[in-house]
Amino acid sequence: MSTLQGAFRRxxxxxxxxxxxxxxxxxxxxxLTVAVQWLFSxxxxxxxxxxxxxxIRRMRQGSFGVDLLAILAIIATILxxxxxxxxxxxxxxxxxxxxxxxxAGRAQRELNALLDRVPQIAHxxxxxxxxxxxxxxxxxxxxxxxxxxxxxxxxxxAELVSAAAAFDESSLTxxxxxxxRHAGEAVLSGSINGQAAAIVRATALAADSQYQQIVALxxxxxxxxxxxxxxxxxxxxxxxxxxxxxxxLAWFVSGDPVRFAEVLVVATPCPLLLAAPVAFMGGMSRSAxxxxxxxxxxxxxxxxxxxxxxxxxxxxxxxxxxxxxxxxPEPPFTEGELLGLAASAEQYSSHxxxxxxxxxxxxxxxxxxxxxxxxEVPAHGVTARFGDQExxxxxxxxxxxxxxDAYPADLVGGELAIYLAVNGRFAGCIVASDQVxxxxxxxxxxxxxxxxxxxxxxxxxxxxxxxHIARQVGITRVRADCLPADKVDAVRAIRERPVIMVGxxxxxxxxxxxxxxxxxxxAKGSTAASESADAVILLDDLSRAARAxxxxxxxxxxxxxxxxxxxxxxxxxxxxAAFGLIPAxxxxxxxxxxxxxxxxxxLRAIGGRRDVRARGVAARVPTATQPVPxx
Numbered sequence: 001m002s003t004l005q006g007a008f009r010r011x012x013x014x015x016x017x018x019x020x021x022x023x024x025x026x027x028x029x030x031x032l033t034v035a036v037q038w039l040f041s042x043x044x045x046x047x048x049x050x051x052x053x054x055x056i057r058r059m060r061q062g063s064f065g066v067d068l069l070a071i072l073a074i075i076a077t078i079l080x081x082x083x084x085x086x087x088x089x090x091x092x093x094x095x096x097x098x099x100x101x102x103x104a105g106r107a108q109r110e111l112n113a114l115l116d117r118v119p120q121i122a123h124x125x126x127x128x129x130x131x132x133x134x135x136x137x138x139x140x141x142x143x144x145x146x147x148x149x150x151x152x153x154x155x156x157x158a159e160l161v162s163a164a165a166a167f168d169e170s171s172l173t174x175x176x177x178x179x180x181r182h183a184g185e186a187v188l189s190g191s192i193n194g195q196a197a198a199i200v201r202a203t204a205l206a207a208d209s210q211y212q213q214i215v216a217l218x219x220x221x222x223x224x225x226x227x228x229x230x231x232x233x234x235x236x237x238x239x240x241x242x243x244x245x246x247x248x249l250a251w252f253v254s255g256d257p258v259r260f261a262e263v264l265v266v267a268t269p270c271p272l273l274l275a276a277p278v279a280f281m282g283g284m285s286r287s288a289x290x291x292x293x294x295x296x297x298x299x300x301x302x303x304x305x306x307x308x309x310x311x312x313x314x315x316x317x318x319x320x321x322x323x324x325x326x327x328x329p330e331p332p333f334t335e336g337e338l339l340g341l342a343a344s345a346e347q348y349s350s351h352x353x354x355x356x357x358x359x360x361x362x363x364x365x366x367x368x369x370x371x372x373x374x375x376e377v378p379a380h381g382v383t384a385r386f387g388d389q390e391x392x393x394x395x396x397x398x399x400x401x402x403x404x405d406a407y408p409a410d411l412v413g414g415e416l417a418i419y420l421a422v423n424g425r426f427a428g429c430i431v432a433s434d435q436v437x438x439x440x441x442x443x444x445x446x447x448x449x450x451x452x453x454x455x456x457x458x459x460x461x462x463x464x465x466x467x468h469i470a471r472q473v474g475i476t477r478v479r480a481d482c483l484p485a486d487k488v489d490a491v492r493a494i495r496e497r498p499v500i501m502v503g504x505x506x507x508x509x510x511x512x513x514x515x516x517x518x519x520x521x522x523a524k525g526s527t528a529a530s531e532s533a534d535a536v537i538l539l540d541d542l543s544r545a546a547r548a549x550x551x552x553x554x555x556x557x558x559x560x561x562x563x564x565x566x567x568x569x570x571x572x573x574x575x576x577a578a579f580g581l582i583p584a585x586x587x588x589x590x591x592x593x594x595x596x597x598x599x600x601x602x603l604r605a606i607g608g609r610r611d612v613r614a615r616g617v618a619a620r621v622p623t624a625t626q627p628v629p630x631x
Contacts, residue, residue, distance in 0.1 A: 013050075013094035017043065021087055037083045044074045044086040047093065069243055069267050076261035077584055085265055088588030092595070122155040123147040125199065137206045144202045148193045157209040158187045158200035166194035239567060243267035243574060250578035259580060265587040266573035266594075274595060275562035275602045282605030283555030291539040292548050293522075299534045302517045303552025307496040309444075309452045309545070310511075312487075312503035313459035313466065316521055316542065317473055318434040320504065322356030325415060329428035338428045340366040342420055345384040345393045348374035353418060353432060379460055379483050381418075392421040395460075399426070408462075416465045439543045440473040446546035450553060454496045458487045458511070487511040502545050508532075519545050555605045562602040569594045 020043050024036040051071050070093050077085040124133045125145040132147055137155035140146065145161060148154055154167070166178040169191045178194055181187055187200050190211030206212055247263035280297030287294040294300055311317050329338040343361035346354035347368060361368065374384035381394015383402075392402045396419050400406040403421035409429045411417060416434075420427040437443075444455050456477040459466045466480035479490050488511050491499055501508075501515035504522075512518030513532040520533035521540065537544040573590055576582055582590065 011094065013047065014091070017087065017091045017094055021091070024087070037081070040083040040087045041078045044078050044083075044090055047090045048074050051093070069240055069264060072244075073261065073264035073267065076257075076264050080258045080261045080584075082258070082261055082265075082584040085261070085584035085588050088585060088592075089265060092588060092592055120155075123149065140202050140206060142202055142204065146200050146202060148198045148200055150193055150195050150197060152193050154187055154189050154191050154193065154200065154211075155209075156189045156202045156206050157204040157211075158189070158202050160185050160187050161199040161201050165196065165198035168192040168194070235563060235567065239267075239570075242571065246571075246574045246578055250580075254580065256580070258584070259578060262577040262580070262582060262584045262587055263574050265584045266577050266582065266591050267570055275566060275598050276559050278599055278602035279555055279559035279562060279605040282558075282603055282607070283551055286555075286605065286607045287535070287548065287551050290544065290547055290551065291537060291541070292544055292551070293536045293538065294548070294551075295534050295536075297555075299517055300552040300555045302498045303500070303535075303549050304556040306452050306498045306500045306517065306549060306552075308454035308456065308494050308498075309447050309500045309502065310456045310458055310491055310494070310515065311475065312501075312508050312511075313457055313461060313469055314434060315504040316502055317440045317457065317469060317475075318436050320434065322353045322432045322434055324356055324360040325431045325433050327428070327430050328409060330426055333422070333427050336364065336366060338420060339364065339430065340368070341386070341389070341391050341422065341427070342393050342418065342430055344369040344371075344386060345374065345382045345391045348384060349376050349382045349393075350378075356432060357418070357430060388423075390423055393418060395419070396462075403427075411462075411464065416461055436469060436472050437542050439541075443543045443546050444474045446543070447549060450546065450549045452500065452549060454494075456490070456494070458482050458490055484508075484510050488514050491515050500545070500549070502542070519548060551607070554607060558602060558605045562598050565601055566594055566598040569597065 020039060024039050027033075027035045027039065048071050055068060055071065070089060074086055074089050077083070077089065120137055121134050122137045122140045122144075123146055124135050124140070125131070125147055126133060140156050146155065146158065160181045160183055162183065164180065164182050165187075166180055167187060169179050169188060179191075186203070188211065189204075189206075189209035243264065247260045247267070250259040250263050251257055276297075280300060283300045284294050284297065287300075314320050324339075327335040327339050329335055333341075339357070339361050343358045343366065346357045347370075358368070369386045371384050371386050374382060376382045377394070377398065379395075380398040381392065384391050384393075392399050396406060396408055396417070399419040399421045403424055403426040406419055406421060406426040409417040409419075409431055411431065415431050417429040417431045419429045447455070454477070455475045456479070457466060457470050457473075457475045458479050459469075460482050461480055463478070463480040466478050470476070470478045479486070482490065487508075491501060491511050491514055498516035500517045500519060501512050502519045502521065503512055504520060508520070510532070512520060512534075515534075517535065518533040519535045519537060521542070522533075522536040522538055535548055537548070570591070573582065573587065573594070577587055
């Protein structure tokens with residue numbers, strides 16, 4: 001009963017129409033036909049006033065009111081005395097809004113599932129004891145030990161303290177099977193613990209944890225409106241014109257104004273109003289289920305029309321996990337001294353290669369020096385002072401500004417180098433490499449088959465390295481030695497639009513923002529990149545970029561199919577009604593069936609079966625870490 005009352009409060013016009021309909025039925029049984037006519041007609045006039053005010057408001061905002069036909073149909077049925085049809089049209093309009101709301105809720109289920117599962121409570125273990133204190137997840141500090149009970153959600157990003165445990169990461173990675181983790185391995189917030197209690201150590205605050213970042217993106221996507229008005233506006237004017245033309249001809253030829261009303265009854269524009277929002281919400285839901293957060297239906301529409309894709313190299317086309325291949329010192333420095341100085345300076349860099357240099361130094365047992373006088377020049381390098389030594393580490397051009405004797409390293413395909421200068425003298429270089437993702441070439445080919453024929457790579461690396469990677473993955477247009485501003489200029493200059501940009505790092509944030517569609521590799525990428533992007537891939541899987549385009553194309557195709565299905569059925573009914581073969585009351589009922597067919601077709605955009613088939617043939621992304629590029 002409470003559910004019914006809630007529905008009536010949520011849809012007051014539907015509730016009023018049903019109540020008035022039942023009251024009219026009672027009055028008709030009592031023989032008060034005139035009263036029924038006045039009752040139904042009065043309701044129709046009230047709805048005309050409400051709908052008309054909304055239509056005028058939208059027209060002032062520059063949007064043509066596609067509900068004009070419904071208003072004209074109500075007025076026409078009142079004037080010709082078809083008051084039962086009046087009631088049915090009102091029920092159709094108000095019920096159509098309720099159906100749309102239900103369908104949108106069905107399509108948004110996967111989006112809301114993430115929001116509903118936000119971890120709220122953490123079980124804190126005090127001072128390594130077994131005493132458990134429940135605290136809000138937002139109060140957990142880095143280093144705190146937490147108890148995660150069976151089937152509970154991990155509240156923050158952490159590392160496993162227990163010897164081993166199994167976690168369900170399906171909501172984060174799409175992997176349906178539980179994942180085994182061992183002591184010291186990372187555990188993502190939002191994953192669900194298995195059958196045994198586990199102890200974890202927090203490695204991030206709640207606000208910085210993976211799951212909270214996903215929730216923030218989902219909330220932003222949910223709040224974004226799909227391009228409903230734009231799609232409807234493309235067909236509203238011609239559809240209205242055709243309907244009025246058929247209705248006018250029917251009246252003119254037959255001389256019966258009832259024909260005019262009968263045609264307009266089956267010409268109500270609910271298919272235009274319902275198809276687009278339902279399909280786009282379904283597409284956003286399908287994207288979320290595939291590990292892609294799309295920030296609005298407009299993004300899906302641009303993805304569907306994309307003609308060019310632009311890739312960053314490091315961490316996007318490659319795994320982004322550098323491996324140091326060799327250290328090449330200049331006398332009097334040794335390999336250990338050069339690596340130690342480079343790692344000490346790279347502590348103050350945010351570049352992906354810095355972590356690999358530091359790791360290589362630590363594996364050799366080298367002690368890193370500390371300083372308070374270190375400055376990073378983004379995309380160039382780092383300047384640091386350790387005692388009486390000024391160390392410059394970074395790109396050749398940057399180091400050469402401080403050491404005129406610097407010269408380029410002898411590199412083979414796919415390698416890159418960082419260079420060092422100490423006190424104004426060239427000290428040598430460290431050579432690294434980065435493995436191309438196994439599915440990078442297949443992703444470029446898949447995008448080409450989807451209509452994205454132009455592919456470009458923008459990178460800060462030297463041209464030989466960039467060309468080598470481009471040949472491996474099948475990209476024909478390359479721009480190397482790019483600074484962030486150069487990437488922005490390059491994307492703006494592309495003529496084949498819309499343009500998709502796929503990147504992952506802080507230096508990609510500007511170009512992601514200026515692209516028609518920016519896609520961030522959010523699994524390892526920076527928060528800045530994710531915030532600048534229009535879509536975020538939550539998994540470390542480049543092939544999801546092609547999946548996003550496929551979902552966009554499917555969504556727009558289904559939305560347009562649904563619109564044309566509704567238009568075709570409505571025009572067919574209008575022609576039949578023009579010959580007087582469909583009474584107004586029957587026409588109103590038939591139009592409800594047209595609306596239902598439109599909604600059901602649009603719900604195909606959720607695409608559950610297609611995704612199951614796609615997952616069955618999807619290639620797994622290797623987890624092995626490999627070498628990487630320059631700045």
